[in-house]
Amino acid sequence: MDLACPPTRLARRRLLLASAGAATLSLPAFAQPGTGRQPITVVVPFTPGAPPDIVARVVSEGLQKRLGQPVVVDNRPGASGNIGAGLVARAAPDGHTLMVHTTTLVMNAGLYASLPYDPLASFAPVAMLTEVDYALVLHPSGGADLAEFVARAKARPEALNYASPGIGTPHHLLMELFQRQAGLRLLHVPYRGTAGAVTGVTAGEVQAMFMPVSGAAELTRGSVLRAVAVTAPARLALLPDSPTLAEGGVEGVTVRDWFGLLAPARVAPTVLAGLNEAANAVLASPEAAQALASQGYNVAGGTAEAFGRRMAADMERWGSLVREAGITAEGPAPAR
Template identity: 65%
Template sequence: MEDFAAGSRRLLPRRRLLAAGLGGALLAPAARAQVPAGARPLTLVLPFSPGAPPDAVARILSEALGRRLGQPAVIDNRSGASGNIGAEFAARAAPDGNTLMVHTSTLAMNVSLYRSIPYDPITSFAPVATLVEVDFALVAHTSAATDFAGFLQRARARPGAMNYASPGVGTPHHLCMELFKRQANVELTHVPYRGTAGAVTDLVAGTVGVMFMPAPAAVELARDDRLRILAVAADAHLPNIPAVPTVAEAGVPGVTMRDWFALFAPARTPPDTLRRLNEAINAVLASPEAARALEAQGYTVVGGTPEALRDRVATAVPRWAKVVRDANITAD
């Protein structure tokens, strides 16, 4: 996931430039007051490298969030170990509301992928709110398949002969395909890359046959007809590609992948502080400027309560633990 930005700047320049150009417009009129001199910084810990999707989302929201809270906002990128380094740092931070973390669905996956991690995805953090989410799509090079039925037929005719790409072991792209393989009763060979850019490059070249990826990126890549979107790993049709069936409609039930980015505080952060943080981030997400910038990058704005985010994480941990266990995956 971490070097997605390098590839996505080449693949999705219009979306990236639009979002970047709106950074200064994200302050709602009520939030434009100057931050008090000497105010303590609000630090947003990003367990991913600069330019990665979570980093881009955090930078869209951080300035407006800091101004609503009366604090200057600082982004602290602490990448490495699939987000574990930054998550450990955030978990150990003082629970005073001045250090927060933006993480993704991998927070709920890593606990099953590693033999030991220095935090617990549920007890080490206090949920604030979900920020955005994005559905995944199954994409194939046209040399591998042009429709879902053809893809399944070919994969079942020669088990293991077709390769699939992912940005690395344990990424949402990888786990989604492993879930699909089990539900569809097919054998595909995993080709893990060091990030999304290399995986997408080889998919476009036809070096690998198929891949699960965020649907907005799939839409952009499919415009030149070298790639086909076979199905979406969603509960319903997606508005921008309404003719594309869901994986369940195509004949394989139980395969959904909705990646999410969310805001967390360290555990033991006082309830009043969490309430103030939740109100502030929901106000920012509700602003037309933020919504336009995030939707331009293909995200669905979510927001909501800390309880909803806590339930999301608690549900995701056992779900992906089963996929990891059934497929015998380890990131160590």
């Protein structure tokens, strides 16, 4: 055969197939043709309809469209997210099992004596998806505004009480931080879930509660309740009349809860990079951005490394608070 002659049609076809195969091998495993039909499972360690579930479903729908393969949300609630997180920590690190979790993941490290995972070592951060600000909501029995509430609480320590969805929840730890920074003492009334806590503050059983701004905006609309301050660094469009806590004279309580996408540790760098790229593309899409903003979430995104640093910083911040306050999530909550 004359090597200088042009390749035959069959040879050209073989060359093109070989080139396509080489390109395929360079893609992350979850995006390769032939494996694209294998579903990606996004574990949400909370109940359907809870805030992490809402974020997970918006992002999962976008990932399914972008990756061209099924993405299934699997709710595994229980033990403040520990059951679902333990499941993901033990999953194969192939990019087909992911998790949407919240700041609770790193908070739990200080609240539980034993966990079925290490918040930092057991997972590979993919991307921070969203952040959410909180609002301090008061029943009229607690005061007309932040200044009156603080003054009453300082005048009569533990005479005023506050609700949370349970011991060790972000709502609880945020109020602990607020008390320390404001120099007051309130009585904690932990309910069994958000619905009970909201009912408690609405009925005046408790005087105060921290809750995500979207819920606070809805709850205080046409109600006797007032959102008297927000934890954001600046005033928010959802609650334009609510000052920041810093404006009200309480510094050091600028807090945003995060919702993030994670994979099991030891996932291949190419898979992690592909997932991060896909997640950021979904967050940048008008459909996802609008759906999340309508629920009061601030779209985040960014690198996996930046998300990992945020996780480590929050684990130290909340761990210190938990240790100093002597809080544990493993004792039974008072019955109500």
